[in-house]
Amino acid sequence: xxxxxxxxxxxxxxxxxxxxxxxxxxxxxxxxxxxxxxxxxxxxxxxxxxxxxxxxxxxxxxxxxxxxxxxxxxxxxxxxxxxxxxxxxxxxxxxxxxxxxxxxxxxxxxxxxxxxxxxxxxxxxxxxxxxxxxxxxxxxxxxxxxxxxxxxxxxxxxxxxxxxxxxxxxxxxxxxxxxxxxxxxxxxxxxxxxxxxxxxxxxxxxxxxxxxxxxxxxxxxxxxxxxxxxxxxxxxxxxxxxxxxxxxxxxxxxxxxxxxxxxxxxxxxxxxxxxxxxxxxxxxxxxxxxxxxxxxxxxxxxxxxxxxxxxxxxxxxxxxxxxxxxxxxxxxxxxxxxxxxxxxxxxxxxxxxxxxxxxxxxxxxxxxxxxxxxxxxxxxxxxxxxxxxxxxxxxxxxxxxxxxxxxxxxxxxxxxxxxxxxx
Numbered sequence: 001x002x003x004x005x006x007x008x009x010x011x012x013x014x015x016x017x018x019x020x021x022x023x024x025x026x027x028x029x030x031x032x033x034x035x036x037x038x039x040x041x042x043x044x045x046x047x048x049x050x051x052x053x054x055x056x057x058x059x060x061x062x063x064x065x066x067x068x069x070x071x072x073x074x075x076x077x078x079x080x081x082x083x084x085x086x087x088x089x090x091x092x093x094x095x096x097x098x099x100x101x102x103x104x105x106x107x108x109x110x111x112x113x114x115x116x117x118x119x120x121x122x123x124x125x126x127x128x129x130x131x132x133x134x135x136x137x138x139x140x141x142x143x144x145x146x147x148x149x150x151x152x153x154x155x156x157x158x159x160x161x162x163x164x165x166x167x168x169x170x171x172x173x174x175x176x177x178x179x180x181x182x183x184x185x186x187x188x189x190x191x192x193x194x195x196x197x198x199x200x201x202x203x204x205x206x207x208x209x210x211x212x213x214x215x216x217x218x219x220x221x222x223x224x225x226x227x228x229x230x231x232x233x234x235x236x237x238x239x240x241x242x243x244x245x246x247x248x249x250x251x252x253x254x255x256x257x258x259x260x261x262x263x264x265x266x267x268x269x270x271x272x273x274x275x276x277x278x279x280x281x282x283x284x285x286x287x288x289x290x291x292x293x294x295x296x297x298x299x300x301x302x303x304x305x306x307x308x309x310x311x312x313x314x315x316x317x318x319x320x321x322x323x324x325x326x327x328x329x330x331x332x333x334x335x336x337x338x339x340x341x342x343x344x345x346x347x348x349x350x351x352x353x354x355x356x357x358x359x360x361x362x363x364x365x366x367x368x369x370x371x372x373x374x375x376x377x378x379x380x381x382x383x384x385x386x387x388x389x390x391x392x393x394x395x396x397x398x399x400x401x402x403x404x405x406x407x408x409x410x411x412x413x414x415x416x417x418x419x420x421x422x423x
Contacts, residue, residue, distance in 0.1 A: 042164055044213065045152050046171025048206050052112070052145040053172050054179035055119060055138050055199055056084050061184045061265050061280045062192040069192075070128040078262050078387035083132050085258075085380035087139025092146060092373045097229050099147045099365030105214040108151070111144040112207040116200045123196035139376075145172060146372050150364040153357045155215070162354045163299055169350050173342070177284045180261070184281025192277075233366045240359055240367075242420045246352040247371050249310070251378040252409035253317065253348055258382025259402040260324065260341065263390040273331065283331075286338040296347070307417055309351045314410040317344035321403035325396065349375075355420065 059066065059080045067077040098107055118141055121134035149168055156164035186195040224232070237244050261284075268275045268283070300309050317340075324337030356367045382405075389397045 039167075041155075041213070042152065042167045043171075044209065045148050045168045046174075048108075048112075048171075048210060049145045049148050049168055050171040050173075050175025050178070051199070051202055051206055052115065052142050052148075052175070054175040054182075055115065055142045055203075056088055057176050057179040057261075058183040058195050058199070059084065059135070060261050061180050061277055061284075062187055062195075063262075063265055064269055065187060065192045065277070066131070070131065072128060074266065075387055075391035078383045080131065080135055081258070081262055081383040082380045084135045084139035085376050085383060087136035088142055089139075089373050089376035089380065091140040091143035092369045092376055093230065093233065095140070096143050096146045096150070096369035096372070097233055097366045098226075099150050099368075100363055101224070101226065101229055104147060104151045104154075105210075105216055108144055108147055108214060109207060109211045111141050111147065112203060112210060115141040115144065116204045116207070119196045119200035119203060123193045123200070143372070146368045147365065149353070150368040151214075153364050154361075161357060162350075165353050165357065166296070166299065166350050169346065169353070173346050177342075180284035181278075181281035184277035184279070187277040229366070232363070233370050236360070236363060236366055236370050240356070242359060243356050243367060243370055245416050245420055246356055247374040249314075249348065249409055249413060250352055250371060251374040251381075252405055252412065253314070253345055254375045254378035255382040256317065256378075256402050256405040256409070257341075257345060258379045259386040259389075259398060259405065260338075262383045262386045263395075263398055266390060267395045283335060283338065286335040286342075300351075306351045306355050307420075309347050310413055311410075311417075313344040313347035313351070314406070314413055315344070316340050317348070318403060318406040318410055320344065321399050321406060324402070325399040 063077045063080065064074070066072065066080060067074055072079075095107075095111065115138065118134055118137040122131065122138055125131040125134055149165065149172075152164050152168045153161055182198075183192075183195045186192075186198060237247070264283075265280055267273070268280050269277075300306075320337045320341035322337070323333040324341065326333035326337075352371065353368075356371055357364060360367060386398055386401070389401050393400075
């Protein structure tokens with residue numbers, strides 16, 4: 001127990017942020033901005049990010065149960081996911097840039113603590129109105145994930161930034177995948193609300209851990225006012241072509257992602273498959289290979305292969321819709337397609353982040369905010385249009401839409417790659 005206490009406090013033994021022996025000086029953990037981030041702390045960041053981002057995706061395999069309980073039509077129940085993503089987009093704009101202005105440790109802990117209340121509110125929602133409001137708050141506060149990603153990039157040594165971002169992003173991938181799986185299992189076990197109560201408890205636990213181990217003396221480099229800080233997010237799009245191009249790629253690939261995942265519950269829960277929530281959630285685990293793709297893509301980005309990784313990732317995302325389209329005939333085809341899709345998705349996503357973090361080190365949080373706003377808007381658009389398309393043209397229509405968006409992303413990269421030739 002004493003050893004565990006030493007580790008949690010960052011005292012005796014190995015320093016969590018640097019992996020080196022701790023100093024007796026009170027600000028020993030403050031000098032991490034030019035040091036290597038230890039694998040132990042990288043893992044904690046990954047777990048915290050995975051738990052936070054999972055909150056945004058719990059609803060996807062539960063939409064049919066929510067539609068029945070609150071009397072929402074099947075064609076429009078995707079709005080639950082859309083509202084959550086809109087809240088996430090607002091959080092990216094309003095909260096994530098604060099990482100360049102405020103003490104990041106306090107920002108992370110504060111957002112995590114408020115997330116506990118928002119998750120409990122979803123679990124207790126008595127009607128659809130309060131469900132929508134609390135879901136938006138869950139999305140708003142889930143952006144602590146991106147504060148942590150930017151924080152990890154700041155703490156990591158430049159030569160290892162891709163590896164660290166890849167490790168943390170792997171946690172995000174696993175969090176998204178387990179969100180669908182665990183949400184389905186909990187719905188079958190104790191109803192759809194149970195997952196939100198469980199997440200609230202786990203979020204409270206991780207909040208305490210982060211409070212104990214994050215570097216307390218986070219040096220703030222910006223002294224501008226908050227309105228100027230928000231304006232500077234938009235100025236970065238004017239000044240940095242890497243951000244403009246990679247943000248638009250993110251919009252397209254995550255629109256395609258939501259087109260895949262949001263309406264999937266409907267064909268799988270109906271004949272001839274008639275799968276339970278648990279079984280539908282388990283299909284999400286097929287994308288676990290995406291976590292491997294994320295880690296590997298980060299390493300390749302460090303070697304200067306960002307453009308090659310992007311092209312390959314977008315190509316296999318586009319091709320993955322062929323087996324996914326055969327879902328009506330074979331679950332194995334769907335699983336194969338999901339594996340390929342997530343490999344490509346995460347390879348492109350990590351490469352995008354690694355490239356934008358190569359510029360403007362004083363603005364990592366704002367770069368993250370600008371990039372991830374497009375990620376969230378893409379997810380929201382995909383969730384909104386996919387349920388309409390499914391109601392109108394079935395799963396075949398959904399697959400045609402998703403493949404068209406993926407191909408558009410590939411074409412956009414092809415015609416803009418010369419504008420950002422360096423990794």
